[in-house]
Amino acid sequence: MxxxxxxxxxxxxxxxxxxxxxxxxxxxxxxxxxxxxxxxxxxxxxxxxxxxxxxxxxxxxxxxxxxxxxxxxxxxxxxxxxxxxxxxxxxxxxxxxxxxxxxxxxxxxxxxxxxxxxxxxxxxxxxxxxxxxxxxxxxxxxxxxxxxxxxxxxxxxxxxxxxxxxxxxxxxxxxxxxxxxxxxxxxxxxxxxxxxxxxxxxxxxxxxxxxxxxxxxxxxxxxxxxxxxxxxxxxxxxxxxxxxNIDRLAEDHENAKLLAQHLLKFPCLEIDLKSIETNIIYAKIIGIDGDKLVASLARHGVQVSQPKTKQEIRIVTHIDISREQVLEAVSIFEKVISNISD
Ligand SMILES: Cc1ncc(COP(=O)(O)O)c(C=O)c1O
CATH class of the missing domain: 3.40.640.10 (Type I PLP-dependent aspartate aminotransferase-like (Major domain))
Structure with missing residues (x-):
């Protein structure tokens, strides 16, 4: 997971x-x-x-x-x-x-x-x-x-x-x-x-x-x-x-930027890249059901949260998330979003 x-x-x-x-x-x-x-x-x-x-x-x-x-x-x-x-x-x-x-x-x-x-x-x-x-x-x-x-x-x-x-x-x-x-x-x-x-x-x-x-x-x-x-x-x-563990926080910030850059290619996710300064990404979900997206991501092995509304997800990088896992998460987003959009 x-x-x-x-x-x-x-x-x-x-x-x-x-x-x-x-x-x-x-x-x-x-x-x-x-x-x-x-x-x-x-x-x-x-x-x-x-x-x-x-x-x-x-x-x-x-x-x-x-x-x-x-x-x-x-x-x-x-x-x-x-x-x-x-x-x-x-x-x-x-x-x-x-x-x-x-x-x-x-x-x-x-x-x-x-x-x-x-x-x-x-x-x-x-x-x-x-x-x-x-x-x-x-x-x-x-x-x-x-x-x-x-x-x-x-x-x-x-x-x-x-x-x-x-x-x-x-x-x-x-x-x-x-x-x-x-x-x-x-x-x-x-x-x-x-x-x-x-x-x-x-x-x-x-x-x-x-x-x-x-x-x-x-x-x-x-x-x-x-x-x-x-x-x-x-x-x-x-x-x-x-x-x-202080200096390594820079890796979490790089991973968050990398993830956000990749997620930008999905039209159903709206992300303000400039706003990503540390390890937290907020993405608005457009045109598909937020609950459905989050549940389907979890079934495929990626967990994100919805602390504000069901149409907005929060994604946080941290010490247990590697660059490879970020790229794997992107593939899972791709699979899940294309399934939901079909
Ligand atoms: C900005 C901020 N302040 C305070 C807290 C509270 O910390 P704790 O969960 O240890 O009570 C959190 C927890 O996420 C937080 O994000």
Whole structure:
């Protein structure tokens, strides 16, 4: 099966499994796990923050960030296409009484400038945090560059509001922009990123910020049930991923471009090639039934997802997908589409 539904589907490599087996562990809730300590230190250093906290998921990382930045009745500004809004179940609203206020995301993942500038004028809640997402998943893995992020941070200062970056795929952004990841994180107050997506680890994310922020975050993690005991057993895989799997993300980006270029030849798929900056492709399905296409692809050995509508598929390349599999997937698309069109 060529599984292109998400970069979350990859499985730990043999080398990673060996590292897992030999993990040095301790009770992390009481601060005794040496592997977690190393991972948190390394994560904070890589993104240029004072401290970091290992958390079970990207969702929990974002939730904790919002709970720390916002008090009750404050608003978190999020993009209209953000993961926080669409896929994190209003956790911040339920747990923290935090109002999620939306600003329209443009197709390139940036905020609508008009909406952003007008935003502070008509809000019932005080601003608690402004959230940006890099790469922007639902916009198709689009990257926010350092000058855009610096502008957002400057604006945010004028309204006295911290910035949180959902950087689930921040290394994809850095690789696509050919920059140091710190160029993308230096202007934000907090950033979370995931080990279990393009980096290929089985579990976990990390939340980074200043010492005071992480001290508060740690208490909230415990309250949410996110304190994990001998968690070095998985933190070792995350550490391995950080040390070994960042540069290779470029291959996933090349594979995504290659796949999109080939898929363009099918008139029933509409793809904006210019929008493919990282490992995510969105294709609109024209003239054939989306559900039928997806089911038939799966029967022939290619899995894709439909996170938005049934007439739009998302295709994601990742560490377990080779160039050969990309070309094989193209042949399967060809076969399936010609069968459906007959
Ligand atoms: C942009 C973004 N943020 C956050 C998350 C949440 O991560 P997790 O699934 O680990 O909770 C995801 C998951 O796909 C994501 O794409």
């Amino acid at each position: 060529i599984d292109l539904r998400s970069d979350t589907v990859s499985k730990p490599s043999l080398a990673m499994r060996k590292i897992i087996m030999n993990s040095d562990v301790g009770d992390d809730v009481i601060g005794d796990d040496p592997t977690v300590k190393r991972l948190e230190k390394l994560s904070a250093e890589i993104v240029g923050k004072q401290a970091a906290l290992y958390v079970p998921s990207g969702t929990m990382g974002n939730l904790i960030a919002l709970l720390v930045h916002c008090e009750i009745n404050k608003a978190a500004i999020v993009g209209s296409e953000s993961h926080i809004l669409w896929h994190e179940g209003l956790g911040a609203t339920k747990m923290g009484g935090i109002h999620l206020s939306q600003i329209k995301n443009e197709s390139d993942g940036t905020f609508s400038e008009d909406e952003l500038l007008n935003f502070t004028n008509d809000q019932v809640s005080l601003l608690g945090v402004l959230c940006i997402e890099n790469t922007q998943n639902r916009c198709g893995g689009r990257v926010l560059n350092s000058s855009y992020i610096a502008n957002i941070a400057r604006f945010s200062k004028t309204v006295d509001c911290p910035v949180h970056m959902d950087g689930a795929r921040i290394f994809n952004a850095a690789i696509a922009l050919n920059c140091n990841v710190q160029d993308l994180t230096k202007d934000v107050d907090s950033v979370s990123f995931c080990f279990s997506k393009g980096l290929g680890a089985p579990v976990g994310s990390v939340l980074c910020g200043n010492d005071e922020f992480i001290r508060k975050a740690k208490k909230i993690r415990r309250n949410l049930g996110g304190g994990m005991r001998q968690v070095g057993i998985i933190a070792s895989a995350a550490e391995y991923a950080l040390l070994n």
